[in-house]
Amino acid sequence: MTHQRQVLYEAMQKMHGHPSPEDVYLRVRRRIPSISLATVYKNIHLFIESGILREVSLHHGSLRVEMNAHAHHHLICVVCKSITDIDEAVLPLAAKPKHLPGGFRAERYAVDVLGRCQACQKEESAQKAS
Amino acid sequence: MTHQRQVLYEAMQKMHGHPSPEDVYLRVRRRIPSISLATVYKNIHLFIESGILREVSLHHGSLRVEMNAHAHHHLICVVCKSITDIDEAVLPLAAKPKHLPGGFRAERYAVDVLGRCQACQKEESAQKAS
DNA sequence: TATTGAACGATAATAATTATTGTTTGTCAA
DNA sequence: TTGACAAACAATAATTATTATCGTTCAATA
Known part of the structure; x- marks a missing residue:
């Protein structure tokens, strides 16, 4: 320090x-x-x-376009930064109110699940073992 | 075209x-x-x-650090790009499973609500009237 | 067919981020 | 204390992503 x-x-x-x-x-x-x-x-x-701070929404270096037309959310690996789609039905959002505090009008709800993909989990446990 | x-x-x-x-x-x-x-x-x-395509997660030009320590989500205005925090309790996520399809291990759930803030709504209705 | 504005390609410019390099500083052992 | 070493620093060059400029081309329409 x-x-x-x-x-x-x-x-x-x-x-x-x-x-x-x-x-x-x-x-x-x-x-x-x-x-x-x-x-x-x-x-x-x-x-x-180190987990002391967070960033607002993950930066992917450049603009990324969504090619999956139907409603879905994202699984984002914090290690390898990979983005995987997950159907909205699998990730239930209790409610999607149109009106929110401060007069904000909601048009779309996007859920990003941050965590570790299977490959990176294995990678990390392998490193720990060695 | x-x-x-x-x-x-x-x-x-x-x-x-x-x-x-x-x-x-x-x-x-x-x-x-x-x-x-x-x-x-x-x-x-x-x-x-024009709404034909979407971008994966809004790009704010540069990295943004989260200074709000307690659990919250974001209201993001698609017009002026402003970011407002909203307490997690106001935006109920039905469940936050730790394990997801494909062996993904979830660590954090981040909800971005995309829409229009009050100021930009007023701006747009004023323009329409003129 | 002539006009004209939108869109194009080339490329310069800007913004954000990372890499490099030489220097400084703090730590630890002789 | 002093000397060596590694980590962190400031300065700045380099890289990457994106936008702006500008002269040219193209397509719709009058």
Whole structure:
């Protein structure tokens, strides 16, 4: 735990909403003007990997288009980032209200299940054994 | 509806999974070797805006970190891209099974509600009136 | 058929992220 | 304490994804 990491963590705890790395960078610069944006990125990734922080919705590097026409949700492996479709019927959402607090009008409900795919589970248990 | 747009649409209909614009570009090049990647991007955006296609999970331009520590989901406005937290209790998920088809082990359930925030609804009805 | 605006291809520009490199710093053992 | 080593750092180059620009082409229509 270095000084930069400590200050980054504390600064982020005081932030709200859904800041980007750039946002964090601008804020933490007030404490450590010499900090590098690369350091911010590296530490945010560390925080996410260690489970201290979460990212809002998984970033797949680039835009991805949905080719499956019928209603479904996604199983996303946090290790290999693979995306698998799962039929909506298998994943029951209790209700899908059209109107939500704050006057928000819902048009679609998308469920992302984050976890580990079978292959990555096996990979990890194999590594543990060795 | 131009020739490129037609071919793009047909080629994409034959694709499966969650292709990126680059994937689509490589594929459609077999039909129109002279096509430009920019054309692919422009048409994919057109398809998404018109509702013919969907994107896998909304892209917020950059990584976003979650600062809200307690369980919640997201209301995402498809017009202004704003993200609002909503307590998990308000959005009941019928069940959150740990084990899913294909041996996937679930660790977290994230619900994104896509729709229109109040401000954008007002904006749109004002435009319609004028 | 001539016009004209939308769409195209090529490519420059921008934004987001990651990799590289040389330097600094903290830790541990001699 | 000092010397060696590894991890982390800042600076910045490089890469990747995406968008904007611009001159040209094409297709609908007047």
